[in-house]
Amino acid sequence: MDLKRIVILSYEEIIERIRARYSRANKSEISRLQTIYNIVTSSTQSVEELSDVLRGLHSFYWKLIEIEFNRSNVEEALRCVTRARRLSKKFWEKYRYLILASTSRESRKVLREGRGRILSLYKRCRRHLLLLKNLIVYLQRLPSINPEEPILIVAGPPNVGKSTFVRSISTGKPEIANYPFTTKHITVGHRDYGRFKLQVIDTPGLLDRPVEEMNIIERRAIAALGELKGIILFLIDPSDQSHMDINRQFRIIENIVEVLADKPLFIGINKVDIASKERIEEALMKAEELKAKGIALNIYKLSALNREDASNVVDDIVSKCKL
């Protein structure tokens, strides 16, 4: 999704731009009208590109868009601006002809009328232009994820080592992206398997609490994750660093299973380099119960700080899921 070049101006910005260029003296009526037409056209050019992007957009991105925007409002905005562009071309052609056919005294009046009609088309789209402008900024800030490719979603309570894990297994430097409606960031890493690239993301403050404690935005963000070809790796922290006892950490898994039921789930018991044997055993027993029930497909003990440990986990998940 390349949105870097897409820019749409608000109505006020369009007017500002016209004002800046219009005032130069000694211009003919025709060239003044042409200036207006050129500015409104170039300032909204991207609407066509945006329409194309949105038409081909994966449901994952649509679900993220719908966290903040109403889909029918977006469609209405596109229609309004597209219509303004079409009609302003007609007006430009019509009034150019009328100016040519008028005496020099009449032509100023004709220009005023033509200008008024073109600008009122865009004035009517004022809030739509603003919406599209905001939508583009919003889209540009979303993490770039290819929904057609497999993705490993690293979940777990805060501080278990999710971001560390993503960094450890990434072939390149992970991208840090915004996540809609939170001040939190999401780490997007990639691991190259030749045939495909596995995307690995962490989920800050998203899958780390019981569903009942989530707000509507978080629930929608999770619903968006549901659209991905996702595999879940749930990390547990059995060390003293964890603010959450092991039972509570495991209860979160049940919540995840509830909202992302169709995704294969694996459990990683992390920080084995610093956790006590007893706590690791305790975590392992709970994980084994979930495996016996068929909820977890496999269990790993690892230290996410250790690249080899972390990589072995991902490689095994890839082979178990036959990617």
Ligand SMILES: Nc1nc2c(ncn2[C@@H]2O[C@H](COP(=O)(O)OP(=O)(O)O)[C@@H](O)[C@H]2O)c(=O)[nH]1
């Ligand atoms: N000793 C040890 N520390 C770890 C391990 N994994 C993560 N940490 C540390 O735990 C802290 C939290 O890790 P972070 O990846 O930010 O956790 P997140 O909140 O789940 O993303 C950091 O200080 C990490 O260095 C591990 O396997 N062993």
Ligand SMILES: [Mg+2]
């Ligand atoms: Mg993190």
